[in-house]
Amino acid sequence: MEVADGNAVTDRELGTSGGPPVPDGGRRPPVRSGGTPPGWPAAVGLLATVVGSVGFVLAFVTSASNAWLGGSLAAALLGLGMALAYWGRDLAGDEVISGPYPAPHDDPPRAAALGGDLEQSVGVITRRGALAKFLVFAVGVFALSQVVILGALGPWPGRSLFVTAWRPGRRLVTIDGEPVTRDVLAGGGSLVAFPEGHTDAANSQIALFHFSGGELKLQPGRETWSPEGFVAYSRICTHVGCAVSQYLDEAKVLACPCHQSTFDLLDGAKPVAGPAGRPLPQLPLAIDKDGYLVAQRDFTEPVGPGFWDAG
Amino acid sequence: MSDRRLTKSLRTAFGVRRSPLRRGAGYVDENLGGGSRLLRDELRHIFPDSWAFFLGEIALYCFILLVVTGVFLALFFRASQAEVVYQGSYQPLVGVPMSDAYSSVLDLSLDVRAGLLVRQVHHWAALVFVGALMIHLLRMFFTGAYRRPRRLNWLFGFTLLFVVGFNGLMGYSLPDDLLSGTGLRVAYSITESIPFVGPTMASLLFGGEFPTTGIIARIYPVHVFLLPAAIAGLLGLHLGMLWLQRHTQFPGPGRDDRTVVGSPMVPAYALRTTGYLLLVAGVLTAFGALLQINPVWLYGPYTAWDSTTAAQPDWYMGWLEGAVRLFPGWDIQLGSFVLPAVFWPAVVLPGLIFTPLLLWPWLDGMALRDHGFHNVLTFPSERPWRAALGAGFVTLLSVLLVAGGDDVFASAFGLSLPVLIRTLQVLVFVAPPLVALFSYLVARRRSQRWLATGR
Numbered sequence: 095m096e097v098a099d100g101n102a103v104t105d106r107e108l109g110t111s112g113g114p115p116v117p118d119g120g121r122r123p124p125v126r127s128g129g130t131p132p133g134w135p136a137a138v139g140l141l142a143t144v145v146g147s148v149g150f151v152l153a154f155v156t157s158a159s160n161a162w163l164g165g166s167l168a169a170a171l172l173g174l175g176m177a178l179a180y181w182g183r184d185l186a187g188d189e190v191i192s193g194p195y196p197a198p199h200d201d202p203p204r205a206a207a208l209g210g211d212l213e214q215s216v217g218v219i220t221r222r223g224a225l226a227k228f229l230v231f232a233v234g235v236f237a238l239s240q241v242v243i244l245g246a247l248g249p250w251p252g253r254s255l256f257v258t259a260w261r262p263g264r265r266l267v268t269i270d271g272e273p274v275t276r277d278v279l280a281g282g283g284s285l286v287a288f289p290e291g292h293t294d295a296a297n298s299q300i301a302l303f304h305f306s307g308g309e310l311k312l313q314p315g316r317e318t319w320s321p322e323g324f325v326a327y328s329r330i331c332t333h334v335g336c337a338v339s340q341y342l343d344e345a346k347v348l349a350c351p352c353h354q355s356t357f358d359l360l361d362g363a364k365p366v367a368g369p370a371g372r373p374l375p376q377l378p379l380a381i382d383k384d385g386y387l388v389a390q391r392d393f394t395e396p397v398g399p400g401f402w403d404a405g
Numbered sequence: 406m407s408d409r410r411l412t413k414s415l416r417t418a419f420g421v422r423r424s425p426l427r428r429g430a431g432y433v434d435e436n437l438g439g440g441s442r443l444l445r446d447e448l449r450h451i452f453p454d455s456w457a458f459f460l461g462e463i464a465l466y467c468f469i470l471l472v473v474t475g476v477f478l479a480l481f482f483r484a485s486q487a488e489v490v491y492q493g494s495y496q497p498l499v500g501v502p503m504s505d506a507y508s509s510v511l512d513l514s515l516d517v518r519a520g521l522l523v524r525q526v527h528h529w530a531a532l533v534f535v536g537a538l539m540i541h542l543l544r545m546f547f548t549g550a551y552r553r554p555r556r557l558n559w560l561f562g563f564t565l566l567f568v569v570g571f572n573g574l575m576g577y578s579l580p581d582d583l584l585s586g587t588g589l590r591v592a593y594s595i596t597e598s599i600p601f602v603g604p605t606m607a608s609l610l611f612g613g614e615f616p617t618t619g620i621i622a623r624i625y626p627v628h629v630f631l632l633p634a635a636i637a638g639l640l641g642l643h644l645g646m647l648w649l650q651r652h653t654q655f656p657g658p659g660r661d662d663r664t665v666v667g668s669p670m671v672p673a674y675a676l677r678t679t680g681y682l683l684l685v686a687g688v689l690t691a692f693g694a695l696l697q698i699n700p701v702w703l704y705g706p707y708t709a710w711d712s713t714t715a716a717q718p719d720w721y722m723g724w725l726e727g728a729v730r731l732f733p734g735w736d737i738q739l740g741s742f743v744l745p746a747v748f749w750p751a752v753v754l755p756g757l758i759f760t761p762l763l764l765w766p767w768l769d770g771m772a773l774r775d776h777g778f779h780n781v782l783t784f785p786s787e788r789p790w791r792a793a794l795g796a797g798f799v800t801l802l803s804v805l806l807v808a809g810g811d812d813v814f815a816s817a818f819g820l821s822l823p824v825l826i827r828t829l830q831v832l833v834f835v836a837p838p839l840v841a842l843f844s845y846l847v848a849r850r851r852s853q854r855w856l857a858t859g860r
Contacts, residue, residue, distance in 0.1 A: 164694020182677025371734030
């Protein structure tokens with residue numbers, strides 16, 4: 095079978111040489127009337143190609159700016175493109191041809207013959223009914239067995255989503271590893287802190303605030319978590335996990351720049367605006383005898399966005 | 406006789422008068438096992454002509470350009486997150502620790518000659534690729550080009566859009582700048598939100614809990630080999646079927662479901678489409694030369710404790726970003742299990758949108774009880790319901806796209822962000838039906854006028 099089947103292209107030659115009757119065959123009158131269009135637009139395009147190409151080489155060897163380099167290249171490409179498109183457009187008007195669409199729908203014998211052939215071929219296999227079914231079963235078992243390969247991709251999550259690097263008594267340090275004392279944040283503001291020795295632990299990052307005026311609304315069960323008005327929250331957004339990095343001092347809220355989730359720092363970091371659904375987890379703090387801020391223990395809930403077994 | 410026609414066509418194409426082409430034709434015939442009949446016929450392949458058919462070609466040519474520019478970029482990109490200290494020519498970042506990947510992107514952008522141009526052309530080509538595919542699909546939709554016998558090809562085309570968009574996301578993630586890392590973080594969290602399997606899937610895909618140090622090396626072969634191969638394969642299938650079935654055509658004299666009218670591939674169509682290829686390449690090169698895109702050196706390297714305002718994904722992901730921003734924080738607690746709110750806009754919504762679209766040719770055929778063969782296109786106003794559905798759908802995606810940049814719009818126009826969000830939340834439900842109704846009325850009126858007056 096040739097692909098060309100059903101592709102009896104007709105033009106004037108075929109139409110007059112007694113080819114198969116083609117509905118509405120033959121050459122159409124040119125779309126464009128009048129004489130041959132001028133050649134100069136194509137020539138201008140080709141000129142732009144030459145000039146642009148030379149310009150590109152010059153721009154490259156002289157390390158000219160991106161605009162010159164790309165501009166000259168663009169001119170060359172556009173010039174050539176315009177010339178060819180213009181020329182092709184002109185030719186398209188010259189020669190309009192027609193032919194049949196491949197039309198299997200009005201050729202039922204052909205489709206039936208194909209189906210019959212296939213049935214016969216497949217029948218050779220399915221004649222051994224039990225064996226054929228076993229083949230399907232075996233291939234299915236084999237395919238399923240290969241799924242285990244996926245296990246090589248990474249560790250099972252295990253408990254990793256539930257724990258961070260915070261441990262009882264572990265000191266808060268800045269990103270540079272400087273321990274955080276009670277004297278910090280005397281002037282207000284906020285501080286990014288990590289567990290000592292774990293400044294690369296992304297899931298342990300916290301934002302530390304100091305509200306000494308008693309404005310902090312203590313949450314039930316967390317009365318001892320904010321000594322002297324120091325309060326720390328996980329800095330990973332509970333929406334989709336961006337760093338909640340915008341502290342708005344006047345409103346005493348922490349906002350996530352990604353999707354504008356906003357958390358009320360005075361009220362347990364509950365979400366007050368934006369798409370986040372859960373408060374930022376709070377880290378239980380203490381102040382040790384040397385005046386350093388330390389964690390009482392790890393977070394009591396998973397940090398970051400929710401997941402299926404997080405409850 | 407056959408040779409005469411072949412050489413005539415080739416001669417016209419290349420302006421050559423004598424034997425080289427004739428010899429070439431003989432050579433081809435010999436090596437195709439007497440296939441010059443096939444070659445002859447295919448050289449005269451009929452291409453109907455309409456500006457609308459150019460849209461798919463833009464997409465194809467973007468892909469070609471992406472491969473060419475991508476190969477250049479691959480010569481300089483290092484898919485490693487090993488920490489290095491930047492020593493390149495961009496002063497503000499000198500001495501800053503960063504991943505080797507990010508450092509290599511800075512180098513190829515700022516220190517490799519023509520590197521910035523190629524990178525920007527690559528990025529622009531990706532943006533235009535997805536755009537061209539979308540508009541191409543809309544054209545198919547509104548003119549009914551997906552009807553039998555082209556249902557399967559709609560499926561391939563649609564899958565292509567999906568794969569291309571996903572590969573764009575992968576490419577956006579590779580430079581390991583702040584925005585690309587933020588995008589990966591969001592992708593990780595969305596994967597995590599899937600019930601039952603989410604956390605395991607996320608851990609397997611990313612190789613552990615985010616941020617992992619191997620993710621760039623993992624994305625790289627997917628972006629430069631796996632998905633491009635899939636795209637090339639799908640394009641091949643799509644174009645192969647198009648070739649065998651011929652283009653659809655708009656109604657016109659001599660054109661019907663059995664007869665295709667157009668210009669022959671050689672010389673007219675071949676010349677024109679090569680010209681279009683170069684025009685697409687030229688326009689994208691001009692973009693890359695003059696319009697800055699994704700200036701990664703301004704964003705800085707990704708770290709898990711940085712984030713930035715006005716962070717947007719590439720535009721074709723904007724509707725998804727918008728849905729994630731608009732959906733309220735309804736984390737659902739089911740006993741000891743959690744169904745995170747983001748699951749609905751980021752996983753369920755795309756499924757709701759893509760599944761009916763994928764099956765659209767069959768749904769449309771069932772709804773209209775029309776399973777006949779159609780090679781002649783309809784105009785949108787001839788099918789008011791289809792026009793209405795399409796317009797409503799585009800409106801929905803547009804509202805979501807705006808929502809994807811709500812912070813930018815709010816600050817640019819001095820609006821209150823919560824008010825804007827609430828407005829968009831309402832518009833998501835109100836605007837699509839209104840636009841659909843309006844489109845329906847306009848289309849019906851036009852078709853009635855057309856029936857009455859023939860104009």
